[in-house]
Amino acid sequence: AQSVTQLDSQVPVFEEAPVELRCNYSSSVSVYLFWYVQYPNQGLQLLLKYLSGSTLVKGINGFEAEFNKSQTSFHLRKPSVHISDTAEYFCAVSDQGAGSYQLTFGKGTKLSVIP
Amino acid sequence: DAGITQSPRHKVTETGTPVTLRCHQTENHRYMYWYRQDPGHGLRLIHYSYGVKDTDKGEVSDGYSVSRSKTEDFLLTLESATSSQTSVYFCATLPDRRHYNEQFFGPGTRLTVL
Numbered sequence: 112a113q114s115v116t117q118l119d120s121q122v123p124v125f126e127e128a129p130v131e132l133r134c135n136y137s138s139s140v141s142v143y144l145f146w147y148v149q150y151p152n153q154g155l156q157l158l159l160k161y162l163s164g165s166t167l168v169k170g171i172n173g174f175e176a177e178f179n180k181s182q183t184s185f186h187l188r189k190p191s192v193h194i195s196d197t198a199e200y201f202c203a204v205s206d207q208g209a210g211s212y213q214l215t216f217g218k219g220t221k222l223s224v225i226p
Numbered sequence: 227d228a229g230i231t232q233s234p235r236h237k238v239t240e241t242g243t244p245v246t247l248r249c250h251q252t253e254n255h256r257y258m259y260w261y262r263q264d265p266g267h268g269l270r271l272i273h274y275s276y277g278v279k280d281t282d283k284g285e286v287s288d289g290y291s292v293s294r295s296k297t298e299d300f301l302l303t304l305e306s307a308t309s310s311q312t313s314v315y316f317c318a319t320l321p322d323r324r325h326y327n328e329q330f331f332g333p334g335t336r337l338t339v340l
Binding site for chain 1: 266270274316330333
């Protein structure tokens with residue numbers, strides 16, 4: 112069984128400041144990792160994903176994440192945030208085993224960008 | 227956007243009434259999922275389907291049933307709605323196993339049970 116822990120439920124940050132949203136996962140097998148973003152009153156949109164290879168993954172809107180297998184982490188970063196980045200962010204994990212096509216989500220982190 | 231629509235988008239109903247939510251997709255994706263989203267809980271899987279007439283339970287399936295008679299439609303039914311089922315419900319799809327479990331999400335249905 113897998114689990115995902117998003118360490119911060121809310122993160123306020125000033126506009127143009129850097130931000131890091133933390134995600135740790137637990138799994139006994141190799142995993143795929145995802146970050147989704149949810150803007151107010153909308154569905155979820157994929158921000159970026161880690162499948163294999165380079166541990167630094169770049170996504171849309173200037174976000175990037177780094178996979179750290181030894182620390183079982185997949186933290187999301189952006190060097191300079193904008194007001195439009197205000198949203199809820201979800202980390203998700205899926206194991207790579209055949210026949211398992213489910214995602215397990217964290218509880219989400221609400222990012223508030225302060226002008 | 228994988229051509230996923232959900233209906234209705236908003237619904238208010240009373241305790242004890244049956245409710246059916248519909249998810250419709252135009253992309254011929256094989257796998258479909260129903261989640262509920264609640265504050266402080268993130269998204270939790272209710273049921274999923276891996277093909278027409280093939281469904282299975284997720285983490286929070288009690289009180290819910292599903293049906294998939296066509297590839298494009300996945301129905302979620304609350305046989306007798308309760309206030310604890312007030313939530314936002316999301317449908318998601320996955321084309322096939324080659325897409326590394328990257329799911330595509332619909333816009334959601336906000337259900338209020340009074």
